Amino acid sequence: MGRTEVVLKTTEWIQHVRDRLRVEKSCQKSYANRRQLGLEFQVGDFILLKVSPWKGVIQFRKMGKLGPWYIGPFRISARVGKVAYRLDFSDKLRQIHNTFHVSQLRKCVTDEAEVISLVDIQVEESLTYIEQIMAVLDRKVKVLRNKEVKLVKVQ
Template sequence: MARFEALYGRRCRSPVGWFEAGESSILGPKIIHEALQNIRVIRDRLATTYSRRKLYAYNRKGPVEFDVGYQRVGEVAYELALPVELASVHPVFHVSILKKCLGDPAWILPVEGLGVGEYLSYEEVPVEILDRQV
């Protein structure tokens, strides 16, 4: 069976490539039945593949809604109510950056103890020299 026929469910309009070189057999009902069975199998497998791809593609897509502590600015932007420590950060974010958080409040670290500067930068301090070359 040709790839075109398997993909589109019909034969190619051009007669070139319908038959292999040297092929001269008469098509009987058995061969036609086998070809139809192959086409059904291929279509079923393609439908399974398309449905699986659709499931994975649309798994994370769809309308994203946030309610507590958020204010919708546009269709794809939200303004966050940030704490005073993060006053230097712009409060409007795109929806693709925001993610639903189901974390434990005990994991939240204070910004003061981390050594973060005014512009949310920090100084890197080496702890240990692992290798030396002369």
């Protein structure tokens, strides 16, 4: 085997590796493009705001393991540039800057049929309310080691 044959095999191998890298790069690009969301909101839409889960830091007056991932809903008051939006906050959150990147926002989708009217709920001074049973759907007795627990499913 001469020197020219070795050089030809090496260049063929390099070309083969480059072709494989080009194919893999295009696959990775298609995966990345599929995951990117072209999120756009309109002024007046309701959105949820992502809360950074910083450990030990009180963020938006929520703290601990059971703190929410998203808070809101908030109304969009203006669009700032291509990827930022200005939100209308309540008086409690006025000290927080009100302009956020689109990656920190999520569209708030609500079902109008599931909204509970606050007029129907009577809250007493002790911050309690009375639930009214409409129907008993099921009854069951759960047997533990030492006792029996009666379970009732109500609507």
